[in-house]
Amino acid sequence: MSKNGIRYSEEFKQVEADKLKAEIKRFTESRCRYGAPKIQKVLKDRGKHISLKRIQRY
Incomplete structure (x- = not known):
């Protein structure tokens, strides 16, 4: 996977976490x-x- 693909997936995960x-x-x-x-x-x-643990972290 290219660096751009990794960066995109990390940014996508961060956006989803923020939502x-x-x-x-x-x-x-x-x-x-x-x-x-x-x-x-x-x-x-x-x-x-x-997961319950993820909700508890936030």
Whole structure:
């Protein structure tokens, strides 16, 4: 794989991580109580399969 391909995939992963962080932040800033398991269930219902540990990191 070329350096450009690696750089593109790293940038793509970073963009996806930033989107995920923003989505999780909306849950944590709301007045409702959302823990990591509840956030994971909501995201799973929306079609995004993300591990519980990853959600806890953010």
